[in-house]
Amino acid sequence: MIRDEIVQALRAALAATGLPEPAGDLALETPKLREHGDWSSNVALQVAKQAGRPPREVAQELADALAANPPANVARVEIAGPGFLNFHLAPTWLHDVLRAVVAAGDEYGRGESLAGGRINLEFVSANPTGPLHAGGGRWVAVGDAIANLLDAQGASVHREYYLNDAGNQLDTFGASLLARYEGREPPEDGYQGEYLVEMAARMRAELGAGVTEEEAREWGYREAVRMLREDLARIGVEFDTWFSERTLHERGEVADVLKVLGERGHTYEQDGATWLRSTTFGDQRDRVLVKSDGSTTYLANDLAYHRDKFVRGWDHLIDIWGADHHGQVKSLQAGTEALGFPAGEPEVILGQLVRLQRGGEPVRISKRAGNIVTLADILDEVDPDVCRLTFLLQGIDTAQTFDLDVVTAQSMENPVYYVQYAHARIVSIGRKAAAAGVERRPLADVDLTPLAHEREIELLRALAVYPDVVAEAAALRAPHRVTTWVRDFAKDFHGFYRDCRVVTDDAPLTQARLWLIEACRIGLADALGLLGVGAPDEMARLDDDGAVEGEEAET
16 A cells, blocks of 8 residues: 555665664654645654754655655655655555555455454443443444454454343342332332333233242343343344353352452451452552452452453453443452453443433433433334444544434435435446446456546545554544544545546546446445444435435436
8 A cells, every 4th residue: 555655665765864763653644734745754853853963854855865766656745844744646546546445345444453362342231120221322332333343453352241140230120020010119229110010011921920029030130131132133233242240159250369369469358348459550549349248349240250251262351331430440450450460451441321312302211211211212213223323423432412303314414324325326326337338347457547536536535544544443442433434435425426427428437437436335335334334225315326306316
């Protein structure tokens, strides 16, 4: 790719001029302003101090060396500001991008930065006591997209759901379900919501009369997991493992972790409780592992669970938690390090909740859960693709407003439909060309030089940076960066559609543009796939010419 070629040319220029290479990575970025070129490097500023010379003087020497041995497709190199090197490329480099996209096909955008890595990604993991809330739905979309991104960088990724089925909350849930079964109100501190009434009716139909509280708890637990699986299937997410917290206690793993920590000198007794010396590992205070009544804390159980993940062979752990658990992150990392695992494990991503609104007003009440809005409530009104991409419009670390009016509107104002229309349009144009008897010739036989319109250049530039976008999104655990690329790319394609006819009387131009839209299809479909969103070939309001109602059709 052209980026690698420019980096190699810069290294050769440094060697030819006797200048040192920078201590860190050799910087090469795409400028924010088009007039600053296609690529820009601050390497002169990076090495000026080592060389003992002014940055602009270093930049000039490097520019001269590059001019003497110019990289392929570089039209000129300019010096800007305090010593930046701006590379202006000939359109031919973008033609090479098109060929690279087509040659790579479904693999375009993939990288090897995480090749060989084995990552366990735990996300959602809501208590099995009822339906998944809307915020959990956001973590579903983000977690699954992160897994796709990590996989796209060569990692082996394992999706895991942790069932908190050993705590008091399950007993409370069982008591609440039994109360509804018996026609009573749940306990004051119990679970509310219409879903319990519906569950109780199903339990009576299945188990009959005389159900005990233990039977209600276990039946309710299994039914809650079934409901969770059903909701997750609706949004297209499957987990490799559903891990039961109970098994940790049944196999004695929690007790063994306490023993190991004690043998390592990381625990002590005080006030009848067992404490972890978590301050030794950077925590703000020491934490209780075993309470004075002999019961273990969430931290003790979580330490056993995360040790089990390492024992199963994963070398990096990632958890997605609600932001309300931020105070527990350092405690878990301290305990994991105390057990002898690498510092900073697990990596924890904190997610903010979702505010649902309709008509500018907040939607606060769920028809299922009463006091919370559930993922199922949203999916009853919104297509799963729309739901997923909407959740991925911004970073999970920011609060989100989910506007039902916007996402249910089948219009170009809806960002999700706007993106999917772009893919459907590409396929529609291809169908039209085939119907007109225009066949796409082999790429090797097609002259791409006619692709010089600014709309075409915009699309190819976007395809050129796509692999870097994917790599960065994976490194930052930020799938919304791919969403941003998708939205910008769709905007560029719609602009191309308006200004550039594909099937024309100019046969060479038609052939070049048919390959251009194929490259666009590959890139757009791949990006949507990473986000877990479908790339439809047809849309209800899209005619055979690729036009939306009220638009001029491609002819």
